[in-house]
Amino acid sequence: MSELRKPPMLASTRLGDVIIDFANYRLISNKKQSKIEPRVMAVLQVLLDNAGEAVSRDTFIDEVWDGNALSDDALNRTISILRRELRAFGYDGLVKTIPKRGYRLDYPDQAAPGDDEAISDDAAPGPRKYRAAILGGIAACLVAVIGGAAFWFSGSSSSALAGETDLPYHGKISRVNIRSAFHELQTRGMPTDIAVEALVRTQSYDAAIEELNANRDSVIATLSPQEYIGYLHQLGALAFDRNLELAVSAYRQIVQLSPEDTLALTQLGRLYYANGEMELAQSYITRAEATEFSSERERLAVAMNAAIITQPPLQGRIDALRAVEAEAEALGESEIWARTESFLVNYEWLQASQTDDFQDEDYAAWIARLEAVRDAQMALGLQHEVLRTRCQIALMISAAGDRRGAIAEYEEILELEVDLMRPHQMHVILSNLALLHMELDELEDAKMYNDLALRSLRNANLNGELTHNWYLAAQIADASGDRETACSYMSTALQAALPDPGHDYLRTYADELSCEAGG
Numbered sequence: 001m002s003e004l005r006k007p008p009m010l011a012s013t014r015l016g017d018v019i020i021d022f023a024n025y026r027l028i029s030n031k032k033q034s035k036i037e038p039r040v041m042a043v044l045q046v047l048l049d050n051a052g053e054a055v056s057r058d059t060f061i062d063e064v065w066d067g068n069a070l071s072d073d074a075l076n077r078t079i080s081i082l083r084r085e086l087r088a089f090g091y092d093g094l095v096k097t098i099p100k101r102g103y104r105l106d107y108p109d110q111a112a113p114g115d116d117e118a119i120s121d122d123a124a125p126g127p128r129k130y131r132a133a134i135l136g137g138i139a140a141c142l143v144a145v146i147g148g149a150a151f152w153f154s155g156s157s158s159s160a161l162a163g164e165t166d167l168p169y170h171g172k173i174s175r176v177n178i179r180s181a182f183h184e185l186q187t188r189g190m191p192t193d194i195a196v197e198a199l200v201r202t203q204s205y206d207a208a209i210e211e212l213n214a215n216r217d218s219v220i221a222t223l224s225p226q227e228y229i230g231y232l233h234q235l236g237a238l239a240f241d242r243n244l245e246l247a248v249s250a251y252r253q254i255v256q257l258s259p260e261d262t263l264a265l266t267q268l269g270r271l272y273y274a275n276g277e278m279e280l281a282q283s284y285i286t287r288a289e290a291t292e293f294s295s296e297r298e299r300l301a302v303a304m305n306a307a308i309i310t311q312p313p314l315q316g317r318i319d320a321l322r323a324v325e326a327e328a329e330a331l332g333e334s335e336i337w338a339r340t341e342s343f344l345v346n347y348e349w350l351q352a353s354q355t356d357d358f359q360d361e362d363y364a365a366w367i368a369r370l371e372a373v374r375d376a377q378m379a380l381g382l383q384h385e386v387l388r389t390r391c392q393i394a395l396m397i398s399a400a401g402d403r404r405g406a407i408a409e410y411e412e413i414l415e416l417e418v419d420l421m422r423p424h425q426m427h428v429i430l431s432n433l434a435l436l437h438m439e440l441d442e443l444e445d446a447k448m449y450n451d452l453a454l455r456s457l458r459n460a461n462l463n464g465e466l467t468h469n470w471y472l473a474a475q476i477a478d479a480s481g482d483r484e485t486a487c488s489y490m491s492t493a494l495q496a497a498l499p500d501p502g503h504d505y506l507r508t509y510a511d512e513l514s515c516e517a518g519g
Contacts, residue, residue, distance in 0.1 A: 013048065018089045020044065029089055035402045037371070039064060040081050047082075047095065047105035054101040074378060077412075079103055084408055173203055173419055180383040181205075182237055187297070187335075188263065191227075195234035205421045209238045213246055229254050229261070236267060241384070241422040247271060262291045262298055266305055273309050285309045300328050300336045308343065314354075318347050338376040342389055345369050349396070363400035367393055387417050391428060403436050410436070426456040431469060438476055446476050467496045471506060478513060487515035 013020050019028040025041050027034045036044075042064045046055055060075055061067060083095050096104045178199055182192040198208040212235040220228050232250045239247035248271055254264040269285035272278075285306050293299040307320035321344050328336040345366050352358035370393045377385045390413050398406035410433050417425055430453035437446035454469050470493035478486035490510040497506055 015048070015086075015094075016091060018091070020048075027085060027089055032089070032404060034085055034088060034408070035397065035400070035405045036085060037078075037081065039371075040078055040085070043078050044082055044105075047103065051105050054098040054104045056102040059102070081408075081412065084412070088404065088408065173199060173205075174383075176381060176383050177420055179381055180385075182234075183380075183382055184263070185233055185237055188294070190233055191230045192234060192237075194231060195238050199238070205238060205242055209235065209243055209246060212238065225257060229257055233263065236264070240267065240271075241420070241425065244271060244275070259287075260291045262288050262293065262302060265291065266302055269305060269309055278309075281309050296331055297333050297336060300324055300331070300333055304328075304336060304340050304343070314347060314351050318344065318351065321347070334376050335380055335382070338373045338380075338389075339385065341369060342373050342392060345373075346392065349399075360400065363396055367396050367400075370396065383416075384420060384422075387413055387420070388425065391425070391432075395432065398432070398436060403440055407433060407436050423456050427453050427469075430456060431472070434469075434472055434476075438472070438479065441479070443476055443480050447473070447480075450476060467493050467506070470496060471509070474509070474513070483513060487513055490515055 013022075017029055019026075020041075021028055022041060022045060025036045025038055027036060043060060046060060046063045057075060064078075065074075079095060083092075086092070086094050094105055096106060098104050178196060179186075181199070182196065185192050195208060195212060198211050199205065202208050202211065212231070216231075216235070219231055223231060232254050236247050236250040236254070239250065248268065251264040251268045251271070254261050255268065258264070265284050265288035269281045269288060271281075272284065273281035285302070288302045289306055291302075293302070304321065304324045307317055307324055311317040311320050321340050325337055325340040325344065328334075328340060349358075349366055352362070370389055374386055374389045374393065377389060390409065394406045394409035394413065397409060410429050414426075414429050414433070417429060430449050434446045434448075434450035434453060437443070437449060450469055450472050454466065454473070457466055457469070470489050474486040474489035474493060477483075477489060487510070490506065490513060494506050494510065
């Protein structure tokens with residue numbers, strides 16, 4: 001094999017009938033365009049420069065990651081995204097895996113390598129703003145980041161789904177997901193052995209949660225008070241994103257036994273905040289602020305959550321978070337910095353959306369900041385946080401007008417998220433996929449993803465967000481020309497809606513459909 005070369009900084013080149021716009025990180029054909037992550041584009045450039053030859057992992061480290069340490073997952077993920085993007089343009093199988101040697105790009109027969117040409121901004125439609133459609137999504141991602149879930153258990157919905165599509169599950173929980181689930185406890189030197197053993201043995205979060213909860217009464221007699229508190233923390237960590245009633249129950253029992261348990265107080269604040277119970281959320285986070293902290297990390301974590309929960313004005317939250325972020329960066333607390341930065345990007349975006357005070361190029365800056373957050377979380381092994389951040393990135397890509405790019409990102413997140421079994425996070429991803437496909441007039445795909453979003457909530461007996469998805473189901477049915485079904489879905493949406501002026505849009509849409517009052 002010849003010596004690999006540093007790729008030239010091309011403005012653009014062609015791969016078959018696809019223009020590769022390196023300057024603007026785009027793939028363009030006569031039918032579509034797609035925005036590409038800079039790092040994915042850099043990997044493509046290295047492969048193009050060495051077309052027909054295997055490129056080793058060490059070469060990618062040198063050329064793309066500037067010699068920094070790189071996990072296999074990071075490179076695999078980047079190659080996976082590149083393959084998916086090329087496949088979307090009709091070029092499947094161009095990037096080959098060469099066992100024990102690396103990856104190779106094979107030119108398609110019609111490709112014309114090195115055929116540079118200038119790309120004008122008129123080559124394809126520029127990014128557009130879809131603020132009305134995305135503001136709810138912003139809130140959903142914010143809730144997902146801070147609270148884990150925005151639902152309370154209240155029994156199953158009586159409405160039937162139109163389809164019988166089931167959510168995928170790979171059947172095995174990876175070690176990185178297990179480590180990620182208990183990161184907070186491990187960081188504090190707290191036990192995780194009982195929950196980890198149950199999770200490894202059952203390969204099911206639900207089964208492990210059920211087992212730990214069922215044994216609460218029996219183990220209390222065999223454990224010291226401090227050991228029992230540790231047991232409850234393990235149950236709370238498992239249930240936090242998956243079973244809110246049990247998570248709240250575990251943390252409340254901890255606070256009864258240990259009134260100054262900072263972690264339990266903070267987790268209760270986050271859970272109640274996510275559920276919209278602000279008075280309770282603020283009372284618990286205020287109690288957490290008054291405790292004696294065991295470390296600077298603990299103090300910053302409480303301050304970060306307090307900045308959100310006890311600072312109602314948007315600008316107040318932004319100012320408080322910036323102060324926490326600066327201190328976390330100075331102290332080298334990269335985990336706190338990353339989470340705070342993700343909040344800041346969302347709040348700054350929300351503020352700009354409300355005032356219409358930003359330009360399209362600001363999206364690139366926000367996405368770059370979120371990518372830095374994602375990379376920091378990947379380095380720390382925080383898979384649960386990585387996927388939430390990628391959800392934010394996908395939402396930002398969508399807001400910038402690149403629906404195809406957002407769909408591709410959401411689909412990859414979905415593939416990884418299914419094994420974490422977090423109902424709310426699954427719902428956020430599936431709902432956004434349904435909305436994007438509907439906006440592209442791809443109604444069958446929109447219906448499939450919306451049915452899955454509804455099922456993800458109903459399987460977990462979570463009803464808090466069903467209203468939006470029944471409304472979306474009605475829109476999809478109406479766009480498909482099925483007015484009767486649309487009205488039926490609107491009737492269900494109206495029945496599920498809370499008596500809130502914020503739901504007036506449901507009656508307005510039902511009136512537009514000329515639905516009868518009874519559905």
